[in-house]
Amino acid sequence: MTPVTKLSSPQELAEVKQKTLSALETGCTRVLVCGGTGCMANGAPAVMEALQKALDERNVPVRVDLVDDSKEGTVRLGYSGCPGFCQVGPIVRILPSDYFYIKVTPEDAAEIVEKTVQKGEVVDRLLFTDNDGKTYAKRNELPFYRDQVNVVLADSGIIEPGDIRDYIAKDGYKAIAEALFGMTSEAVIAEVTQSGLRGRGGGGFPTGVKWGFTQRVQSPKKYVVCNADEGDPGAFMDESIMEGNPHALLEGMVIAGYAIGADEGYIYVRAEYPLAITRLRTAIAQAEAANLLGDNILGSPFSFHIHIKEGAGAFVCGEETALISSIEGKRGMPRPKPPFPANSGLWGKPTVVNNVETFANVPKIILNGAEWFRSFGVEKSTGTKVFALTGAVVNTGLIEVPMGTTLGDVVFKIGGGIRTGKGFKAVQIGGPSGGCLTTEHIDLPLDYDSLKAAGAMVGSGGLVVMDEDTCMVEVARYFMQFTQKESCGKCVLCREGTKQMLALLEKIVGGEGTLEDIELLEELAVAVRDGSLCGLGKTAPNPVLSTLKYFRDEYLAHVVDKKCPAGECKAFKGYRIIEEKCKGCSLCARKCPVGAISGEPKQPYTIDQETCIKCGVCFDVCRFGAVEK
Secondary structure, three states: OOOOOOOOOHHHHHHHHHHHHHHHOOOOEEEEEEOOHHHHHOOHHHHHHHHHHHHHHOOOOEOOOOOOOOOOOOEEEEEEOOOOOHHHOOOEEEEOOOEEEOOOOHHHHHHHHHHHHOOOOOOHHHOEEOOOOOEEOEHHHOHHHHOOOOOOOOOOOOOOOOOHHHHHHOOOOHHHHHHHHHOOHHHHHHHHHHHOOEOOOOOOOEHHHHHHHHHHOOOOOOEEEEEEOOOOOOOOHHHHHHHHOHHHHHHHHHHHHHHHOOOEEEEEEEOOOHHHHHHHHHHHHHHHHOOOOEOOHHHOOOOEEEEEEEEOOOHHHHOHHHHHHHHOOOOOOOOOOOOOOOOOOHHHOOEEEEEHHHHHHHHHHHHHOHHHHHOOEEOOEEOEEEEEEEEOEOOOEEEEEEOOOEHHHHHHHHOOOEOOOOOEEEEEEOHHHOEEEEHHHOOOEOOHHHHHHOOOOOOOOEEEEEEOOOOHHHHHHHHHHHHHHHOOOOOHHHHHHHHHHHHHHHHHHOOOOOHHHHHHHHHHHHHHHHHOOOHHHHHOOHHHHHHHHHOHHHHHHHHHHOOOOOOOOHHHOOOEEOOOOOOOOOHHHHHOOOOOEEOOOOOOOEEOOOOOOOOOHHHHHOOOOOEEO
């Protein structure tokens, strides 16, 4: 079924919006199951099946078509995008009451239908309860959402991404109509420029300025490219936007095409995002059928086509010139700039490259105006930013906050503090290209300029929270291992420099490091940063440089004191059995993978330190606390 057939004018688009809204306001209860990757992997399909079965068994009228205003008291069951609170999935949201159910299982389906759908009552045991025992029934009441401001994520979690009418009902594609029929391309660029929107993919370059450069280049062919090659460990912002609200991305790209004079666009998306790709393909097909994409959009002279290019997952393809090479069928390797893509990009033509979140902001700016967008954030970093909050924090998931929100507010208000009960130690922001923020940065505003001054960067938006038991030298080694593997090898400093930096870090965490190694590591990091060709190499040393700056004492402890202060590095671990506590149960000996533990039953056991590989199994299995490290 094609939800919307060809639209020939903005008036017809407005009619679809009104018809959809009227249908949804005729006493329809909506049961939305989170259809984001996290919830889908955690059992959402089984919950959906159980809800459908429960509705059928109780003869509850189910609305098959989203727009069906002939039935009062019907129920619409469907998948939404990611609501953000991944920690508590699978999530089921009931509209219009806005009851927010967490950790739902198939066994809960019957009670949800009987109590909530049929009687309008809340199922208390499925509500979120905080550490103080307070229960929250509705989404916006939850502490996780209370301090967030949703612009890009405003509709994700409450619309069905598989039906274009649900997006249209939320003013979807209205921005295209306003741009095509009420603004010149120069006016669109001026609005985006005045909004202060900066690229959300890491560089933070002003979006309107970039569009202006490309618009002014004279060429019969231009392109718009969306960088959806989100590769940072722990980052899933763009993935969730594409899964939950793919039409926002398409609309933003069409507006960009109109602004710069392009008639064709590409979405370069990781092949590891199959659900996002499926929903993008569905959205493109529906937009084309509705004449919101393709030839003569909404009956205007403007045409724009979008293609999907699946990437093989190379991290370096997040760099725009490497991404362009990959779309062209070449090996994804960066090239020197200038020329910049604005002058010579895809197939040598002027090209605008922005990421998913950047494009998704554009329709909101056109609809609400530059000043509205500037009302969020700070002077030089306007609007909101989507972050993926992960690590040793109570509440993990996708969040959206005004630029300039402090690190402390993100970790302790939205994140709920440290999950382990340990002290807060650091946040790795911006993934392998970013840097560490520490306790001294707890009041630091999360904006482009403040983070740069602190030796970090916004990056694509990954936030990995670490507690006091985290070894910062090992953190640097982990990210260096990632970037070393992902280096394309084109320039010597990146190819060989990251390899030598990794070797030095492995030597240090392996207990064989020296003071000279620390000096050489820092010297190499600066050389790689200053001499690499592309952003991967230039930012690869950031985790090393930031941890050396803020946690040099941990490096010194590894090489001078021959110990890991966090007790994490295997080379410095030592396990021994406390005779007074050992009951001689032999469990540790039976579980030891290398036979390093010996003794007689009911007598204290001992560990052969030469044989011990320091795996910690004995420590984990001992029920009497007789093993210490």
